Amino acid sequence: MPVFKHEEKLSPEYVPEKLPYRETEMKLLFSFFSSILSDERPFHVRVYLSGAVGTGKTSLAKLFGQSIEQEARKYGRKIRFLHINCRIHKSLYTILRKVAEQLQIDLPRRGYSDEEILEIVAKFLRSNGVRLILCLDEVEALIAEEGGGPVYLLTRSGEDIEDGSLLSLLLVFRELDFLERLDSQTISGMGSNNIHLNEYTRDQLLEILRYRASEAFYKNTISDEVIEFIAEVASERKDARYAIDLLWRSGKYAEAEGSDVVTAEHARKALASVYPTIRRENLSYLSKDEKMVLLAAARGLSTNRTMITAVDVFQLYKMVCEELKSDAKGYTTFWETLQQLQDLGFIRLSVVSEGAKGRKSYIYLPGIPAQLLEQELMKSLSRNHGHAFS
Numbered sequence: 589m590p591v592f593k594h595e596e597k598l599s600p601e602y603v604p605e606k607l608p609y610r611e612t613e614m615k616l617l618f619s620f621f622s623s624i625l626s627d628e629r630p631f632h633v634r635v636y637l638s639g640a641v642g643t644g645k646t647s648l649a650k651l652f653g654q655s656i657e658q659e660a661r662k663y664g665r666k667i668r669f670l671h672i673n674c675r676i677h678k679s680l681y682t683i684l685r686k687v688a689e690q691l692q693i694d695l696p697r698r699g700y701s702d703e704e705i706l707e708i709v710a711k712f713l714r715s716n717g718v719r720l721i722l723c724l725d726e727v728e729a730l731i732a733e734e735g736g737g738p739v740y741l742l743t744r745s746g747e748d749i750e751d752g753s754l755l756s757l758l759l760v761f762r763e764l765d766f767l768e769r770l771d772s773q774t775i776s777g778m779g780s781n782n783i784h785l786n787e788y789t790r791d792q793l794l795e796i797l798r799y800r801a802s803e804a805f806y807k808n809t810i811s812d813e814v815i816e817f818i819a820e821v822a823s824e825r826k827d828a829r830y831a832i833d834l835l836w837r838s839g840k841y842a843e844a845e846g847s848d849v850v851t852a853e854h855a856r857k858a859l860a861s862v863y864p865t866i867r868r869e870n871l872s873y874l875s876k877d878e879k880m881v882l883l884a885a886a887r888g889l890s891t892n893r894t895m896i897t898a899v900d901v902f903q904l905y906k907m908v909c910e911e912l913k914s915d916a917k918g919y920t921t922f923w924e925t926l927q928q929l930q931d932l933g934f935i936r937l938s939v940v941s942e943g944a945k946g947r948k949s950y951i952y953l954p955g956i957p958a959q960l961l962e963q964e965l966m967k968s969l970s971r972n973h974g975h976a977f978s
C-alpha cells in the first residue's frame with residue numbers, strides 16, 4: 589500500500605488552502621488592499637511583506653492573490669494578481685515582459701523601453717477595467733540588480749485622474765535591512781503598510797506538519813510520533829519549508845523501501861540526506877584558522893540572516909581570535925581562507941553588484957543551520973585546541 593495520497597501537495601509550488609497562524613496577516617493584507625476591492629477610484633497601495641526563510645511569505649502572498657481575485661468577482665470587479673519571482677526575473681524589463689505575457693497583451697518583439705511597456709500595460713488596464721496587484725517576490729534580487737528605480741517607477745505608474753490607480757504592489761523580501769537600502773524617495777509615505785511574519789515556534793510547526801501530512805499521506809501511514817520528531821528537528825531552523833521537505837523525504841524513503849508506514853528511521857534517513865556537510869569528522873579536518881573563520885560566519889548568520897558580507901565576517905573573525913587569544917590574520921589571508929572554505933563546500937561566496945556603490949561579497953551557508961554549525965565548531969575548537977569558551 590502506498591503511503592502518499594497526494595504527494596504533489598508537499599511540492600514547493602503547492603499553495604495549501606489555508607495557512608494556520610497566518611490568519612491575522614491575511615486579514616491585514618485584505619484591509620491594506622481594501623481600496624482596490626471597494627473604491628470606485630482606487631488609490632495606489634504598496635505593501636511590504638517580510639520574514640525569514642520559510643515563514644510562509646510566498647504562500648501567504650499567493651493565497652491572498654487567489655482570495656482577492658475571488659472576492660473581486662463578488663463585487664463585480666476585475667482584479668488580477670500576478671506573482672513574479674525576481675530571482676528569476678531580475679530586471680524591470682523582464683518583469684514587465686512577463687506581466688504583459690500574463691495579461692495576454694501582444695507586445696511586438698522590437699525594443700520597447702521600460703516606460704513604454706509600462707504605458708502599454710497601463711492602457712490595457714484602463715481599457716479593460718482591470719486592477720492589477722503586482723507581487724514582486726524576493727524583490728532584493730531586483731534591487732541588487734537595478735536599485736530602487738524600478739519600484740519607484742511602478743509606484744507612480746497607472747495613475748489616472750479618472751480611474752484612480754490601477755497598479756498596486758506587494759513587495760516580498762527576507763532581509764530586514766532591505767527597506768533601508770531602498771531609496772528614501774521610493775519609500776516615503778509607505779507608512780505602516782508593513783507586514784512581518786515571525787518565525788514559527790516548534791508547536792506551530794508541529795500543527796502545520798500535522799495539517800500538511802493529513803493532506804498528503806493516507807490515514808495511519810505516518811504516526812504523530814514521527815511528525816513530532818520532524819517538528820522537533822525542523823524547529824532548530826524555524827523553517828516551514830525545511831519541515832515540509834523533511835516530511836516529503838521521509839515519505840520517499842518509506843516508498844523506496846516498499847514500506848506501508850513512515851517510520852522514525854525513514855525520517856532520520858531524510859534528515860541525514862539534507863545535512864551532508866555538518867558531519868563532525870569533516871569539521872575536524874579543518875585548521876584552527878579555518879574553524880575560526882567559519883565560526884565567525886556562523887555567528888554572523890545565526891541571527892537568521894540569509895547572507896552576510898565578507899567585511900562583516902572579518903570583524904566577527906577578529907572578535908573570535910580575541911576570544912581564543914589567537915592572532916588574527918590580515919584581510920588577504922582571511923579572504924583566501926574563505927575561498928578555501930568554499931572549495932571544501934562549507935560556505936558559498938557570491939559577489940553582488942550594488943549599482944553605483946560597487947560590488948560586495950556575500951557569504952551563505954548552503955543548507956547548514958548556522959546555530960548548529962556554531963555549536964559544533966565551539967565544541968571542536970575547545971576539544972582540539974585546548975580552549976574553553978566562556
Ligand SMILES: Nc1ncnc2c1ncn2[C@@H]1O[C@H](COP(=O)(O)OP(=O)(O)OP(=O)(O)O)[C@@H](O)[C@H]1O
Nearest residue numbers: 607608640641642643644645646647796828829832
Ligand atoms: N502556515 C502554514 N501552513 C501550512 N503550510 C505552510 C505554512 N507556512 C508555510 N508553509 C509551507 O512551508 C513552505 C515554505 O513556505 P513559503 O515558501 O511560503 O516560505 P517563504 O517565506 O516564501 O520562504 P523563502 O524566504 O525561502 O522564500 C511551503 O511549502 C508552504 O506551503
Ligand SMILES: [Mg+2]
Nearest residue numbers: 645646647725
Ligand atoms: Mg518565498
